[in-house]
Amino acid sequence: MxxxxxxxxxxxxxxxxxxxxxxxxxxxxxxxxxxxxxVRWCFxxxxxxxxxxxxxxxxxxxxxxxxxxGFVSSADYYTILTGHGVLLALxxxxxxxxxxxxxxxxxxxERSIYRDRLTPLWFGMLVVGTLLxxxxxxxxxxxxxxxxxxxxxxFYAPMQAHPAxxxxxxxxxxxxxxxxxxxxxxxxxxxxxxxxxxxPLQSFMVLTTMLMWYVATIGVAxxxxxxxxxxxxxxxxxxxxxxxxxxxxxxxxxxxxxWLLPAYLLWxxxxxxxxxxxxFSDGLARIVFVLFLVLSTPTGFHHQYLDPGIPEGFKFVxxxxxxxxxxxxxLTAFTVVAxxxxxxxxxxxxxxxxxxxxxxxxxxAFSGMALAGIMFAAAGFSGMxxxxxxxxxxxxxxxxxxxxxxLTVGTAFALTVMAGSFWLVPQxxxxxxxxxxxxxxxxxxxxxxxxxMSNAMxxxxxxxxxxxxxxxxxxNTPGVEFVGGVGGVGEMRLQIAVGGTLLFVALLLFLxxxxxxxxxxxxxxxxxxxxxxxxxxxxxxxxRALDNLRLWTAIAVLLVILAYVLPLVGMAADGLFSxxxxxxxxxxxP
Numbered sequence: 001m002x003x004x005x006x007x008x009x010x011x012x013x014x015x016x017x018x019x020x021x022x023x024x025x026x027x028x029x030x031x032x033x034x035x036x037x038x039v040r041w042c043f044x045x046x047x048x049x050x051x052x053x054x055x056x057x058x059x060x061x062x063x064x065x066x067x068x069x070g071f072v073s074s075a076d077y078y079t080i081l082t083g084h085g086v087l088l089a090l091x092x093x094x095x096x097x098x099x100x101x102x103x104x105x106x107x108x109x110e111r112s113i114y115r116d117r118l119t120p121l122w123f124g125m126l127v128v129g130t131l132l133x134x135x136x137x138x139x140x141x142x143x144x145x146x147x148x149x150x151x152x153x154x155f156y157a158p159m160q161a162h163p164a165x166x167x168x169x170x171x172x173x174x175x176x177x178x179x180x181x182x183x184x185x186x187x188x189x190x191x192x193x194x195x196x197x198x199x200p201l202q203s204f205m206v207l208t209t210m211l212m213w214y215v216a217t218i219g220v221a222x223x224x225x226x227x228x229x230x231x232x233x234x235x236x237x238x239x240x241x242x243x244x245x246x247x248x249x250x251x252x253x254x255x256x257x258x259w260l261l262p263a264y265l266l267w268x269x270x271x272x273x274x275x276x277x278x279x280f281s282d283g284l285a286r287i288v289f290v291l292f293l294v295l296s297t298p299t300g301f302h303h304q305y306l307d308p309g310i311p312e313g314f315k316f317v318x319x320x321x322x323x324x325x326x327x328x329x330x331l332t333a334f335t336v337v338a339x340x341x342x343x344x345x346x347x348x349x350x351x352x353x354x355x356x357x358x359x360x361x362x363x364x365a366f367s368g369m370a371l372a373g374i375m376f377a378a379a380g381f382s383g384m385x386x387x388x389x390x391x392x393x394x395x396x397x398x399x400x401x402x403x404x405x406x407l408t409v410g411t412a413f414a415l416t417v418m419a420g421s422f423w424l425v426p427q428x429x430x431x432x433x434x435x436x437x438x439x440x441x442x443x444x445x446x447x448x449x450x451x452x453m454s455n456a457m458x459x460x461x462x463x464x465x466x467x468x469x470x471x472x473x474x475x476n477t478p479g480v481e482f483v484g485g486v487g488g489v490g491e492m493r494l495q496i497a498v499g500g501t502l503l504f505v506a507l508l509l510f511l512x513x514x515x516x517x518x519x520x521x522x523x524x525x526x527x528x529x530x531x532x533x534x535x536x537x538x539x540x541x542x543x544r545a546l547d548n549l550r551l552w553t554a555i556a557v558l559l560v561i562l563a564y565v566l567p568l569v570g571m572a573a574d575g576l577f578s579x580x581x582x583x584x585x586x587x588x589x590p
Contacts, residue, residue, distance in 0.1 A: 028103065028427040034114035035106045036428045041123065042099030043425070045130070046092050047514055050414070053087035054507040056080045061453070061500025064470060065493040072141075077470035078150040079140040085153030086137060089255075089409055091130050094172060096417055097262045098126070098179045101206045103424065104265060105183045107532070108203030113186040122178035129171025136165035152468060156223065156248040157241040163232040170224045173217050180210040198539040199547050201282055202269055202532065208289040209261040211553050212254060215560060216297045219250030227577070236577055242309045243571045249300035250564060253322075257296045259409045260376075261289065263416040267336050267369060269532050270423060274366040275343025275359055282535035283542025284335045290546055291328040294556045295321055298563035305392050314567050315389060321563070322387040329380055336373060342536070364436070368419020368443035372412050375450060379407035382458060397468070400461025403454045411450050418510045419443060425517055434516040438509050446506035453499025456492035465492075 029036040059080050062068040072080055105113055113119075133149070139162065140148030149161035155169070183206050187199070199207070227239045227247075272279045279285065301318035304310055341355055349358030360366045382404040385391045395401065426433050433439065461467075545551065 028107070029430040032106050032112050032114075035102055035112050038114060038119060038123065039099040039102050039428045042095045042102070043421070043428070045127070046096035046099065046417075047421075047511060049087045049091040049095065049130070051507065051511055053084050053092060054504055056084035056087070058500055058504040060084060061497055065497040067493075067497040074470040076141055078152070079137060079148070081468070082140075082150055082152050083134075083137045086133060088414075089153050089259075090169075090172060091133075093259050093409065093413065094176055095126065095130075097258070098122075098176065100262050100265070100420070100424075101179075101183060101210070103428065104202040104206050104269075105186055108200035108206070109186050109190040111186065111190065113182050115182060115185070118178065118182060118185075122175045122182070125171045125175030125178065129168040129175060132164045132168030132171065134168075136162040136168065154248060154252065155228070156245045157228070157231070157239045160232055161228075163229060166224050166229045166232055170221070170229065173221055173224070177214065177217070180213065183207060183210060198544070201279075201285060201535070201539070202265065204286060204547065205261065205265045205268070205289050207549060208293045208552070209258065209265075211549060212261070212293045212296050212556070213258050215293075215553070215556050216251050216254035216258065219247040219300075220252075223247035223251075239577055240571065240575065242307060243568070243576075245307070246300070246304065246310070246564075246568065246571065249303040250297070251300070252303060253300045254296040256408055257292050259413040261292060263372065263376075263413050264288070264332060266416055266420045267332070267373060268339075270420060271336060271366065271369045271373075272339035272343055273533055274363060274369070274423070275340045276347040277339060277343025277345075278533045279535035280335050280338040280342060281537045282539045283537060283546070284331055285535070286539075286542055286546040288328040288331050288335075290552050291331075292325070293552050294559065295325050295328075297556065298559045299325070301563070301567075302387050302389075302392070305389055306396055309571060310567055311570075314563065317563055319387055319389050321559075323384070326380065326384070329376075333373075333377065340370070362440055364439040364443055365419050365423040367440070368422070368446075369416050371443050371447045372415040372419065375407050375415070375447070375454075376412035378454075379404060379412060382407065395461050397466060398461035399457040399465045399467050402467050403457030403461060406450060406454050406457070411446070411454075415443060415446050415450075418446070421510075421514065425514060429518060430522045431517055431520045433513070434520050435513045439513045442506050442509040442513065445502055445509065449499045449502030449506060451499070452495045453503065456495035456499065460492045460496075 059071045060077070063071060063074075063077055063080075102113065136147045136149040139145035140150050147162035147164055149155075149165035151159040151161045151165070155161060155165070183203075187203065187207060190203075223244050227236075227244050230236045231239050268279055268285045299318050299322045301310060301315045302322050305315055340359060341349075344355035344358040347358045347360075349355030359370070361370075382400070385395060386401065386404060422433055422439050425431075
């Protein structure tokens with residue numbers, strides 16, 4: 001029998017349909033052991049990358065603010081910065097997402113998707129790619145190791161990394177592609193058995209996200225394989241920085257939605273259940289994911305507003321597309337909050353706002369996801385500033401940008417992942433969540449730390465304090481002294497240091513709970529009902545056209561062609577590999 005303090009709240013009022021559902025209570029690990037094993041390995045590597053990347057983040061926060069500079073020199077700061085970005089924004093995210101998507105696809109189609117050859121292949125490519133990239137990055141800290149990759153997360157020319165870094169990045173991308181093939185093969189098999197059924201919602205979310213990912217990663221794949229790997233190996237003398245930068249940002253903004261859409265999956269399916277109710281609208285959820293598939297990729301030029309080699313008209317198109325992306329985010333806010341309110345009222349909540357008190361704020365899985373959603377709302381406001389052409393000039397390349405970034409991937413995704421893990425890990429391990437009191441505190445510590453750090457970063461950015469620098473001090477500029485007194489940037493510096501420290505403490509709390517749970521003994525009642533209740537609106541209440549994945553992918557590709565082909569041809573007109581190296585071969589564009 002479960003310990004009374006470890007009883008989950010997801011079977012309370014509003015979820016009566018699951019109270020007698022024996023199959024829903026059967027642990028995922030018992031029904032699909034091979035898939036559960038794969039999910040466990042993905043989560044383990046993701047949590048390892050999260051721990052190392054989080055340590056690097058603490059070192060950055062203390063070093064940059066001048067609170068403690070004894071970990072690394074200012075020269076090695078950029079190695080730590082690169083490791084922080086790559087381990088958290090690529091390795092942690094990718095491994096957790098493929099694990100989560102494996103779980104969601106299996107749950108949606110109710111069948112195992114493990115394949116004896118394909119599954120070990122994509123997992124092996126992800127692991128080897130991670131090891132190569134990590135070795136290249138960490139090699140920069142040791143003079144005896146002849147490799148380095150101090151190119152930051154935005155790895156485009158003219159900064160050059162060791163070939164191992166680029167080969168590792170390519171393996172990560174291709175490995176994720178092959179991992180996605182597992183989901184589509186499962187979909188084909190399910191469709192042959194269910195020709196007239198609507199795609200189950202969780203599986204629909206996985207498939208649309210992966211289609212967006214396939215479209216979005218074409219740019220970075222071409223950048224790395226065609227240009228950066230040959231360049232780093234000395235096979236070509238130079239590359240065009242603007243061309244490779246554009247290929248990177250073709251991928252660099254939609255990758256944000258590759259992080260966020262898995263969080264949306266948990267908000268749409270698990271969060272309403274934890275609230276004690278059900279999803280408000282199945283159809284609205286499908287519309288949101290279709291909009292992200294269509295609109296995510298033709299937005300990258302808003303990262304290049306200051307690049308003179310790109311026509312202003314295409315920058316304006318990117319700005320417009322980015323602003324359109326506010327629509328699915330606003331639809332998400334409405335649908336998820338409505339679902340939470342439904343659950344709260346099922347639990348006895350009353351009043352216009354009084355229902356908020358009825359929500360299970362002591363449940364770490366619920367509170368973490370809910371707090372992540374609140375932070376994401378703040379990220380939307382700062383994101384509108386980034387997307388606007390005129391306002392972007394004010395904050396471009398300042399601390400405002402990492403302040404926004406930490407609200408999105410650093411909280412909307414990361415805090416949702418940690419909260420979701422409190423609910424998911426018992427299902428994939430067959431073990432009860434341990435140290436529940438510690439888990440209950442963890443989301444609030446993270447939320448407070450991010451509140452302090454991100455607030456200070458945004459305000460410092462408005463005062464033009466730069467990003468990506470180990471020594472961002474302006475001693476002779478009135479109003480922006482990085483060592484200023486209370487009310488100046490000095491107070492902001494303190495907030496960044498304290499906030500970063502709190503974030504690391506929260507990370508240690510999370511990893512401690514995960515380790516204690518993972519190492520615990522099996523047996524007893526899990527106290528986690530893994531069944532996702534159906535939405536209040538039936539899938540048939542929405543148009544069947546939403547499930548036409550070919551149609552929406554074709555529209556997404558068409559928008560990418562309209563947004564990118566002409567600018568890229570113009571950049572390559574005087575040389576594909578570097579300006580002045582010769583005209584582009586016109587047979588490439590018949």
